[in-house]
Amino acid sequence: MRKDLPAVLLVDPVRNGAGYKAAARDLGFAVASVYTLGFSTDIPGHDEDDDFSLHLSDPYDVVRQVVQLGLDIRAVVPAMEAGIHRADQIARLLGLPGNDPSLAWARRNKAAMRTRAREAGLSIPEFRLVHTLEEIRAAAHDIGFPVISKPTMGSCSQGVTVLSDAAALDALTVLETHDMYQQPITEWLVEQYVRGREFSVNFFSSHGEHRIIDMWEYRQPDERDYDFPIWDNVQIDDSHPDYRRVESYVRQVLDAFGIVHGPSHTEVKCTPEGVYLMEIGSRLPGGPAVHMWAQYSKVRAYRDALTCYLGDRPTIMDEPLEFRARYGAMAIRNEKAPGTLVAIHGIEALKGHPGIGDILVGYQPGDHIRVTRQQDDIPFGATVSGADEEEVVRTMGLIRSLVSLEIVPDLPAKPPVTSARENETP
Known part of the structure; x- marks a missing residue:
């Protein structure tokens, strides 16, 4: 235990924890971590390298x-999405830099997020x-198809369902x-589904000034409605026709949600009529972005955030x-049916490219594999x-031409067998 050093307090450091802990030590701080959820403490080694x-x-x-x-706490760091709202409240109580705590819940809960965006005059879907499921059905008919349903506190697309028409709504029987x-999960957001291009935008903020780091476009294989965005994710630059208006809109979002310190990750959809907020998170992005910044730029995300x-x-x-x-990330999804994985073919052919x-x-072969609907199912x-x-897009195409999934689909459930006597009419 190092009480002789000033410390930083990391809130739920189980996904980005190692990076933040290393950055704190590099800057001469002890590491104090607070774990606010059972999810955090259930992860083996979650408290490794903590001083407290x-x-x-x-x-x-x-x-x-x-x-x-x-x-002697000098900074409070939201190290995982689930702890964002608590981190800002702790920072305010300790008199330390942080984002507006009165808007902390709006930066975490998607329903409060929509309410705040509407109050601030930002364009959002209805x-x-x-x-309840019954209320989802009523809301879908009230808003009009297509709609999308999502848990208000969800992450990584878990539980998100696009409902393009009444048939899709009828097929939704389990939540x-x-x-x-x-x-x-006690509440859901049902909102108008926006058919348009989807982008994620990463900023850093210092004392209310915002610096864009990069922007990614979530590209899909076709024009179908979707509820899981990860297929081909490509970093774009200001030559993209939507870049400037997306950047301008996100700057308004950051101000409206009281983000003045640290990284942020904002997801929007863009149509000819406007830009619409999907989600704002006052945190580092998930996925490979942080690692790729370290590889290909001067950004050192954990040190810069701290x-x-x-x-x-x-x-x-x-x-x-x-x-x-330039860089990107891609996923090969199981889009057909759940089943048992026999093999992922073609991985060896990627070596040396x-x-x-x-x-x-x-x-791994033998694992049961679900239809890819969330990040953990990739x-x-x-x-x-x-x-x-x-060049990035060509390489992604090459990977898709070489890699394929071999899956044995699950057998359909057999109907219960009843005897003739049970079927007889009394």
């Missing part, structure tokens, strides 16, 4: 424990907050009961980011880099 570990969820309890321990953080939360200005706010390549980075294999993925966007 707290297992509390109420911000006031966290602050009381910090004071009792005599910790929506309803519902609590997810718990989110990926093992918390009960610098922001310390109330200092990171150099990336002012200096050129110096991207040395320039521009192919990390290979991500989510299942069977195969890869990161890609190249001199320009065209």
